[in-house]
Amino acid sequence: MSNQITVTLPDGTTRQYDHGTTPGQVAESIGKRLAKDALAAKADGEWIDLSKSLVSDTQLAIVTPGSADGREVLRHSTAHVLAQAVVTLFPGAKYAIGPAIADGFYYDFALPNAQTFSQDDLAKIEKEMQRIVKANQKFVREDLDFAAGLALFNGQEYKQEIIDKVRGGSAEAEDAGEVSGDGVSVYRNVAQDGAATFTDLCRGPHVPSTSRLGAFKLMRVAGAYWRGDEKAPQLQRIYGTAWESKQALDEHLHRLEEAERRDHRKLGVELDLFSFPDEIGSGLAVFHPKGGIIRRLMEEYSRKRHEEAGYEFVYSPHITKKDLFETSGHLQWFADGMFPPMEVDGETEYYLKPMNCPFHILIFRHRTRSYRELPLRMFEFGSVYRYEKSGVVHGLTRVRGMTQDDAHIFTTKEQMADELVSLLDFVLSLLRDYGLDDFYLELSTRPEGKAVGTQEEWDEATAALRVAAEGKGLDLVMDEGGGAFYGPKISVQARDAIGRTWQMSTIQVDFQLPQRFDIHYIGADNERHRPIMIHRALFGSVERFFGVLVEHYAGAFPVWLSPQQVAVLPVSDRHADYAWSVVQRLRADGVRVDMLDSHAGALGARIRRSKMEKIPYVLVVGDDDVERDTVGVNARGADDPERGVTVADFAARVAHEVNTRA
RNA sequence: GCCGGGUUAGCUCAGCUGGCUAGAGCAACGCACUUGUAAUGCGUAGGUCGUGGGUUCGACUCCCACACCCGGCUCCA
Structure with missing residues (x-):
């Protein structure tokens, strides 16, 4: 039997290592940068920790922060940090499950005396989580048999229930992302001075240490039924989001703001729909x-x-x-x-x-x-x-x-x-x-x-x-x-x-x-x-x-669906008659158009108002236009207005956009 | 339906542990201004503080019920 194993990397290259080499050491041998970035690994498609020894020829992928896999690992690890913070701040808290989800993670808890988390609590918990991250605690895996697992989680009935399900061979429990194999695995968080601070039932893998986390934010607290069953006890679920960097977190929060900006309930009120x-x-x-x-x-x-x-x-x-x-x-x-x-x-x-x-x-x-x-x-x-x-x-x-x-x-x-x-x-x-x-x-x-x-x-x-x-x-x-x-x-x-x-x-x-x-x-x-x-x-x-x-459309409907397609704005009252004639000509072509004259304020204010209403075209008409039978076209989304467009050309343009549903 | 958080002017929000006529900005209305591309100025009006009970000398404020909204769970077009 050889003392060497062959590791095949995702790019197809192969390397020889000693039997028992860990993915962390493999990363080290490839480059300093990769070793520094590595969070976990996938061996033949299976998640493993960086510290797990490789004992046979393996297809190995080092999981790094920016990837979907990397985010999943750090979100899951962040969920553990959340649980540790809650258990620290709320003695007697029972913790249930805490998986990574799209954009983040959650963890379900049952607090003593049916207490509930408040928004203020979230801020406190977040602070404690940051402390844990700073403390640079190691995640250490340990495999136990079922009996030892049940003993370890004495008093944590949700953990014990999961262990029971796994022992019964339920695939459903494995899907919860908590355990695997013949026994159960647990992860202990170990402080720098060697003290164990927190232990959770978990399939893993985890980041090597909490110092790898940090770009997270607790979002909200909500009720959630244990095992998703309406008849089961209701737990307190804390949702959070976590990313590989502060920048990625900020970008995510910005996307949430963008979604909020588009919320049809909000726009429905603003646009009077x-x-x-x-x-x-x-x-x-x-x-x-x-x-x-x-x-x-x-x-x-x-x-x-x-x-x-x-x-x-x-x-x-x-x-x-x-x-x-x-x-x-x-x-x-x-x-x-x-x-x-x-x-x-x-x-x-x-x-x-x-x-x-x-x-x-x-x-x-x-x-x-x-x-x-x-x-x-x-x-x-x-x-x-x-x-x-x-x-x-x-x-x-x-x-x-x-x-x-x-x-x-x-x-x-x-x-x-x-x-x-x-x-x-x-x-x-x-x-x-x-x-x-x-x-x-x-x-x-x-x-x-x-x-x-x-x-x-x-x-x-x-x-x-x-x-x-x-x-x-x-x-x-x-x-x-x-x-x-x-x-x-x-x-x-x-x-x-x-x-x-x-x-x-x-x-x-x-x-x-x-x-x-x-x-x-x-x-x-x-x-x-x-x-x-x-x-x-x-x-x-x-x-x-x-x-x-x-x-x-974020409320900016295409021309064919816009409630009002065009607003005609006379520069001053002496242009109102001409503006009205433009309105009438466009209406004759079936265009949904209204005039907004000076009673609504200065020209700038009227333009602003029309833009806020997301009207596709704002037409400004002044002396030049009266003289040459044209309009100034300010299109939604365009940088600069177009001056001197003939009414016929403009009408044709609108008709074309309506017909093509552009 | 369940858990948590809400509801003050058309909109967005302020109003401290119960205490004098409940405030602001925007919108509306009026007057002045007559303006060439995203907010002119001044003024006026607008509120049973979600609804109904209760506690209290006194409730926007505390308690209860209900309605409605928000975030989840469960469910779903």
């Missing part, structure tokens, strides 16, 4: 005139495209008798999401509709259908009401009353695959017209224990969706068990201007409702056949899509 009057109730929006223009244009364009794509338009009422939702299965499967019934005429119960599908089925069933009619596509901007739990309503993206751009397609089994392919094309093309162009797809499969229909039916539907999705060349992510009770679905996820993803369109195959309603069509063979239904909404809901567009 919509509101949620308390008098109406939680999650119920009203659209103001400016928001109404945007919404109307969104809907009109959608109608036009649907008409071209072969959809027929239908309408249905907002309430219906109970029986309909019993037939559909909604009262069995979706009752929690429905408003309570109202009693009418003694004992008849009526429900607000949470979905439109049963109505469209009744339209289909109204007379005998021929195979020649299929695929039959019924479209409706259908207003539905869902009883969302009080804690979940959120601006326009999660409401209790919404309008879906809903359609149901009735197809034969043979047509289904082609229909799904062309449907997905249609969806993506329409979303692109609204300015979204970065997508990925998600395929949601059968929810265990909560689904109707046979496994074969689900498999068939899921396969058809998968084929359609894979034909698009977009990333496809699986969402196992995420389907609705009546069928699997594809959802289109869109990334907005600052990279956040939103669930937009959903396409669901449904074998169930056709059966429940016993609908059929007459085939070429003169026999009855069961059609398949496809449910689909492209905006998801008009409200949510509206909110997403507000954030995507």
Whole structure:
């Protein structure tokens, strides 16, 4: 047996080392800089500490701070520092789990006597964390058998529960990121004088010492259920963010500010687009005139495209008798999401509709259908009401009353695959017209224990969706068990201007409702056949899509959607008549334009105000313009105004931008 | 629904441990100014302090309930 091992680095080069060499020593041998930067390592894809001995030939990657892996390690280590700080400052605190997450980390705690953390506590904890970082404590790994682990965490019931789960072979517990292998591993934080300060159950790896951390910030405290179970005890979760440098942290905080600046709830108020009057109730929006223009244009364009794509338009009422939702299965499967019934005429119960599908089925069933009619596509901007739990309503993206751009397609089994392919094309093309162009797809499969229909039916539907999705060349992510009770679905996820993803369109195959309603069509063979239904909404809901567009555009809607496209500003009152003539000429061309004259203040103030309202074009007209029949064009986002543009040229420019939805 | 934090003028916010007529900036309105590319000046008006109870000589302030909002959890278009 050789005393040498071969280490293969990510760039493919190989090096020989003594048996038992650590990744830290490997880094050292490669370069001082790398040794200094190294946080942890990956050996054959497995996370390990820098201090772990290598005993066989290995593919080794040294993990450094700027990488995604490096951030994960330092966030996880920062979570340990948070736990140590809390345990120090709040004697008797129980600590549960503390993983790295996107942009940061969290740690869940249970404080004695049901105490809760306050904002002031966060500042104190942060200070203690900085002290720990300065103290340069080492992270030292130790592997224990189960019994020793349980003894070590005597009094820490959450840790003991995790150890029990692991001993029972539960993969779920391993996913918690805490433990691994035949026994459990723990990490001790050891101070410079050798004293152990804090021990946590953990799979690792960790940075060599706390001095490698520091660019972090505690963000907020929130309640969180132990193991994510609504019935389990509720813990106090502290969220933090952590980065490899102060600069990276500042950039992250800046991105958060940018997201806040775009928040549709804030912009909705500032731009006078919509509101949620308390008098109406939680999650119920009203659209103001400016928001109404945007919404109307969104809907009109959608109608036009649907008409071209072969959809027929239908309408249905907002309430219906109970029986309909019993037939559909909604009262069995979706009752929690429905408003309570109202009693009418003694004992008849009526429900607000949470979905439109049963109505469209009744339209289909109204007379005998021929195979020649299929695929039959019924479209409706259908207003539905869902009883969302009080804690979940959120601006326009999660409401209790919404309008879906809903359609149901009735197809034969043979047509289904082609229909799904062309449907997905249609969806993506329409979303692109609204300015979204970065997508990925998600395929949601059968929810265990909560689904109707046979496994074969689900498999068939899921396969058809998968084929359609894979034909698009977009990333496809699986969402196992995420389907609705009546069928699997594809959802289109869109990334907005600052990279956040939103669930937009959903396409669901449904074998169930056709059966429940016993609908059929007459085939070429003169026999009855069961059609398949496809449910689909492209905006998801008009409200949510509206909110997403507000954030995507940061309130600066493209010209075709802007509530006001142009403001005409006379330099002084003697230019007002001319300014008004410009307004009238543009209006005749269908431009949404208003004049803002001197009653609104000095020219500078009027320009500022128009800019704040994010109007795409501000036209300033003065002596030169009156004389030569021109306008001065100050375009949104442009550095310098353009002088002496003719009214006709300007009108053509606006028309072109509207037509191309630029 | 659960945990935590909130609610003062149209908007953003101040108002100390309970105590005199509750303040500011922006917006609105009026007057003056008549201006060539992001805030002219002066003045006026605007508040049942989220709602309802309670404690107190006295409540914007303390307590309770409810409504609504915010951050999470769970759930979801």
